[in-house]
Amino acid sequence: MALDYRKCAEEIYSHLGGKENIVSAAHCATRLRLVIADNSKLDIEALENVDGVKGLFDSNGQLQLIIGTGTVNKVYDEFLAVTGLTAATKADVKAAAASRMPLWKKILKTPGDVFVPILPAIVAAGLMMGLVEAIPKFWPAFGASDWYSFLDLVANTAFALLPVLVAISAARVFGGNIFLGAVIGLMMVHPALINAWTVGNYAAGTIPTWKLFFFNVQQVGYQGHVIPVILAVLLMSTVEKWLHKKVPEMIDLFVTPLCTVQITSFITFTIIGPIFSVLENWVLTGAKWLAGSLPGATVMGAIYPLTVVMGLHHMYNVIEAGMISQTGLNTWMPIASAANFAQFGACLAVALKVKNQKTKSVALPSSLSASLGITEPAIFGINFRFMKPFICGMIGGAVGSLFGALFKLGAPVYGVTGIPAIPAVNNVPLYLVELLISAGVAFALTSVIWKEDAPKEAAPAPVEEPEEAGPMPSVIRCAAGELLQPCKGIVIPQEEIPDDTFAEGILGQGIGIKPSEGIVYAPFDGMVTSVFDTKHAITLEKDGMEVLIHVGINTVNMNGEGFEAFVEDDTEVKAGQKLLRFDTDAIHKAGYDDTVVVLLTNSDDMEDVECGLKA
Amino acid sequence: MKSFEYTITDPVGIHARPAGLLVKKIKEFAGSTVTIEKGDEAVNALKLMALMKMGIKQGDAITVKVEGGDEDAVAAAVEEFLKANL
Numbered sequence: 001m002a003l004d005y006r007k008c009a010e011e012i013y014s015h016l017g018g019k020e021n022i023v024s025a026a027h028c029a030t031r032l033r034l035v036i037a038d039n040s041k042l043d044i045e046a047l048e049n050v051d052g053v054k055g056l057f058d059s060n061g062q063l064q065l066i067i068g069t070g071t072v073n074k075v076y077d078e079f080l081a082v083t084g085l086t087a088a089t090k091a092d093v094k095a096a097a098a099s100r101m102p103l104w105k106k107i108l109k110t111p112g113d114v115f116v117p118i119l120p121a122i123v124a125a126g127l128m129m130g131l132v133e134a135i136p137k138f139w140p141a142f143g144a145s146d147w148y149s150f151l152d153l154v155a156n157t158a159f160a161l162l163p164v165l166v167a168i169s170a171a172r173v174f175g176g177n178i179f180l181g182a183v184i185g186l187m188m189v190h191p192a193l194i195n196a197w198t199v200g201n202y203a204a205g206t207i208p209t210w211k212l213f214f215f216n217v218q219q220v221g222y223q224g225h226v227i228p229v230i231l232a233v234l235l236m237s238t239v240e241k242w243l244h245k246k247v248p249e250m251i252d253l254f255v256t257p258l259c260t261v262q263i264t265s266f267i268t269f270t271i272i273g274p275i276f277s278v279l280e281n282w283v284l285t286g287a288k289w290l291a292g293s294l295p296g297a298t299v300m301g302a303i304y305p306l307t308v309v310m311g312l313h314h315m316y317n318v319i320e321a322g323m324i325s326q327t328g329l330n331t332w333m334p335i336a337s338a339a340n341f342a343q344f345g346a347c348l349a350v351a352l353k354v355k356n357q358k359t360k361s362v363a364l365p366s367s368l369s370a371s372l373g374i375t376e377p378a379i380f381g382i383n384f385r386f387m388k389p390f391i392c393g394m395i396g397g398a399v400g401s402l403f404g405a406l407f408k409l410g411a412p413v414y415g416v417t418g419i420p421a422i423p424a425v426n427n428v429p430l431y432l433v434e435l436l437i438s439a440g441v442a443f444a445l446t447s448v449i450w451k452e453d454a455p456k457e458a459a460p461a462p463v464e465e466p467e468e469a470g471p472m473p474s475v476i477r478c479a480a481g482e483l484l485q486p487c488k489g490i491v492i493p494q495e496e497i498p499d500d501t502f503a504e505g506i507l508g509q510g511i512g513i514k515p516s517e518g519i520v521y522a523p524f525d526g527m528v529t530s531v532f533d534t535k536h537a538i539t540l541e542k543d544g545m546e547v548l549i550h551v552g553i554n555t556v557n558m559n560g561e562g563f564e565a566f567v568e569d570d571t572e573v574k575a576g577q578k579l580l581r582f583d584t585d586a587i588h589k590a591g592y593d594d595t596v597v598v599l600l601t602n603s604d605d606m607e608d609v610e611c612g613l614k615a
Numbered sequence: 616m617k618s619f620e621y622t623i624t625d626p627v628g629i630h631a632r633p634a635g636l637l638v639k640k641i642k643e644f645a646g647s648t649v650t651i652e653k654g655d656e657a658v659n660a661l662k663l664m665a666l667m668k669m670g671i672k673q674g675d676a677i678t679v680k681v682e683g684g685d686e687d688a689v690a691a692a693v694e695e696f697l698k699a700n701l
Contacts (some may be wrong), residue, residue: 024649024657035650037682142641507635523684530668537631539664546664548631556627594679601663 001615003071008052008242009078012065014049017041025085027076028529028541039063044544077175081245090169108387111309113173114230115380118165119362119513121158123377127365130372134420137496161374164186164230170230176237180257184236184264188229189321191220198319215270218277226311226380228268228276235272236264276312277428283312288319291332291490294405301401301438302394304339308379320414329410329426337373337417337431338400338438339393344370345439346393347378347444350386356452371439373417392445442583472521472576474614475511476600479607480543483523486597487549489515491613499553502597507548510599520549520580520596522573527568531580532556535563538579550597551582555590562586617686619694620678625701628672633701638663640696651694653677660693670692 012060016022016036025033039058047056049066052075055066067075079085128582132151136143164185170603171181194207199220210217222228240260246257288308290296313336319331344367351363359382366377383390409431411424412431414422418435425431472484475491485491490513497503499514522528536558552562562583567573587594603609625633633674640651649660653675658665661680671677678695681690 035648035657501632501635506639514677531628533670534665541666542665548667549663550631556630606684 003052003075005052005071005074006082007051008067009082011050012047012053012075013077013082015043015046017043019083019085019558022083022085025076025083027067028527029071030066032063032067032072032076032079034063036063039321040117044181047283052065080568081301105430106306110173110230112385114166114169116385117169117172119381121125121165122162123156123362123365123381125155126369126374126377127372129159130369130374130418130420133416136418136544138336139415145346148341159204159374160223161189161358162224162376163183166226166229167233168535170233171237173246174237176233176240176256180236180240180260181233183261184268185229186233187265188222188225188232188268190221196221196225208574209267212266212356215274217269220273220277221452222273224313225276227345227442228272231272232266232268233396235267236260239263280315280384283307283310284315287316287332288322291319291335294402297298297331297335297405298398298402300335301338301404302340302398304336304395304397304401305343307378308375309384317414321351323410324412324414329413330412330414331408331410333411333414333417333421333425334409334431334434335397335401337421338377338404338434339374339397339531340370340417341435342396342400342438342442343375343378343383343390343393344368344401345396345442346389346446347382348439348452348586349392349443351387353447353450354452359452365533371418371596373420373560376393386450388441389446392449393442393447396439396440396442399441400434403437404431404434407434407488441507474521476609476611478545478600478603478609479523480545482523483545483547483598485513485535485553485613486521486523486579487513487515487519487596488517489596491514492595495613497553497595497597498593499595502550502599504551505603507602508599509548509603509609509611510597513598515551515582515584515594515596518582518584519578520551521584522575522579523547523598524575525573527570528567528579531565531567531569532601534560535565535580536560536582538565538600539575544602545600546602548597548599548601549579550599551594553593553595553597554585554593555587555592558587558590558592562590584600616680616682617690618678618680618691619646620676621694621697621701622676623673623701626673628675629666629669629701632665634663634666636700637696638666644684644689644692647689649685649689650680650682650683652679652680670694 016034021037021041023037026033044056047053047146048514052067052071053065054068057064064333090355128150131394132148132155136148142148164182167181167185168178171178199207203462208219210219216569240256242258243259244252253290287300290300304313316332318335320332323330323332347363351360353365354360354363359439363382366381370378379390382513383393399574407427410426411421413424416424420427422431474482476483492512492514494505494510494512495503519539522540524542526540528538530539530540532538534556536552536555539546564581566578566580572577585596600606600609623629629637637689638661651660653669656669658664658669658692679690679693680681681693
């Protein structure tokens with residue numbers, strides 16, 4: 001059973017001896033960390049028995065309650081709500097940093113935050129859907145088979161009901177209850193509503209409506225939508241959190257979800273929905289007008305992916321159907337194909353260039369799926385997240401569209417783009433050229449402009465460098481665990497470190513390493529707690545062991561020159577993973593010693609600490 | 616409780632070594648709890664990692680709070696240490 005965070009927080013609070021006794025509250029990856037004024041007022045035994053508290057200890061004036069990864073932050077949020085304390089530490093700093101982030105940046109970041117967790121569900125499905133739906137274009141008999149209809153159902157489930165996935169993920173991002181989020185998502189694609197993909201088939205005025213107060217609400221679902229769903233869930237989470245605070249505990253479980261869902265659904269259908277249908281109509285009118293001219297087609301090719309991000313692209317079938325009934329030729333398709341194929345090109349460039357294996361494993365299938373006309377995984381999973389590939393894709397789309405419009409490409413069918421559209425187009429060779437141009441421009445631009453991580457100063461000479469340390473011996477051991485040697489070189493005893501502070505153990509017990517390679521690797525599977533601004537030192541934590549790895553002596557004065565960090569604060573790392581790179585020559589040139597100092601900074605609190613290589 | 620403000624003058628701020636020395640100094644006063652605040656952040660001055668993580672730099676104003684024990688004497692000693700080293 002999931003832990004009731006609020007109950008857990010309230011119980012903890014009740015055993016702390018009152019609000020005055022809590023000086024400050026913070027949390028790390030696993031623990032709630034409280035600074036307590038008077039420990040004698042604590043009910044330690046009762047605290048240990050609180051459901052959700054896996055253990056507790058008192059360390060250096062901090063009462064640390066072990067709660068667990070992924071849970072502690074929730075309990076902490078509730079704890080703040082219950083006690084009325086304000087977040088006083090790193091969480092606060094981060095929140096402050098986030099709130100200093102300009103609004104437009106925060107808005108752009110949200111779809112990515114929402115989409116990343118659902119990528120496993122949509123990347124493979126998108127690729128499969130593209131393949132399954134492409135086959136009948138080349139082999140019509142397959143389209144009539146049972147296998148086709150079965151495989152298509154399996155593949156498109158995630159897309160047909162995408163708002164549900166988006167809603168659940170958004171609820172997590174905004175801190176709402178994910179089950180209520182699911183309800184909102186499900187409601188927006190409820191079978192009783194007209195499917196948004198087919199609403200175009202209804203003549204004006206025949207779409208059933210509800211009359212709610214003075215609102216006339218069209219009974220249309222939100223299939224294929226993303227932004228309205230995110231907005232609805234944002235609203236839901238806000239309402240839910242507010243109600244949690246106001247509603248008395250006794251009736252909270254009943255009243256809060258009920259009111260949350262009611263209020264959210266009403267506002268979604270009466271305000272968010274209509275605003276989007278107005279927007280959709282504008283986009284539709286604008287798109288139709290743009291598609292009619294050469295410069296217009298170029299612009300449309302560029303902004304097409306933006307309409308995908310907004311979830312407005314599902315309306316385009318109407319334009320295509322209209323074109324076919326008027327002229328017999330769908331000239332919209334080349335625009336959409338150029339735009340989609342350019343996103344494929346951009347995503348492929350990322351896939352080939354990126355070093356991060358996780359990103360690579362998302363980017364590759366996503367790009368293939370985009371080449372088949374399903375661009376959501378590529379856009380949300382990769383291009384839009386990194387932004388530059390997305391913009392490169394827009395440029396590629398514009399160039400490709402211009403080419404398509406110039407040669408009056410088109411097809412007598414609608415609903416397909418990219419490779420699956422090949423059999424239908426009026427001029428296959430030119431269409432292939434168009435795809436090549438779109439993807440090529442996007443690919444080339446992305447390859448040149450987009451860089452992984454922070455932009456590096458002057459590309460360093462390509463040195464063959466291992467991604468991982470390989471097997472390393474253990475250099476520090478204590479009851480809580482062991483540290484592997486984090487840097488290749490000669491291990492020296494702590495007393496021989498050429499610096500008194502480090503050598504005397506003021507910062508904790510440890511060892512020194514005379515480095516033979518300028519790379520620091522993670523000494524264990526754990527958490528990076530802090531990377532110094534000057535990138536010459538890093539702190540990590542695992543099972544209560546706090547570790548400082550400090551490269552060189554007095555190297556703080558180099559201000560980061562010659563240092564590079566591969567990780568950020570609060571990153572989980574695996575033993576042997578690269579953390580920092582440093583240039584030993586630069587350290588020598590600057591006149592400093594390059595000894596890498598590895599210290600267990602809380603060795604005083606640890607038992608059976610042993611340093612050095614095992615005999 | 617006794618508290619005072621101090622502005623860091625050391626060019627590299629409260630970095631690993633000075634932080635270690637500060638923690639060592641404060642460990643001498645077992646009876647007192649010393650808290651260092653910068654902006655909205657507050658850490659127990661015995662927590663080396665937390666202290667370093669605050670990233671206190673030259674020109675930053677910090678507030679030092681001493682609770683328990685001989686507050687006046689401890690505050691004076693800490694202030695003297697800061698002036699001498701930071």
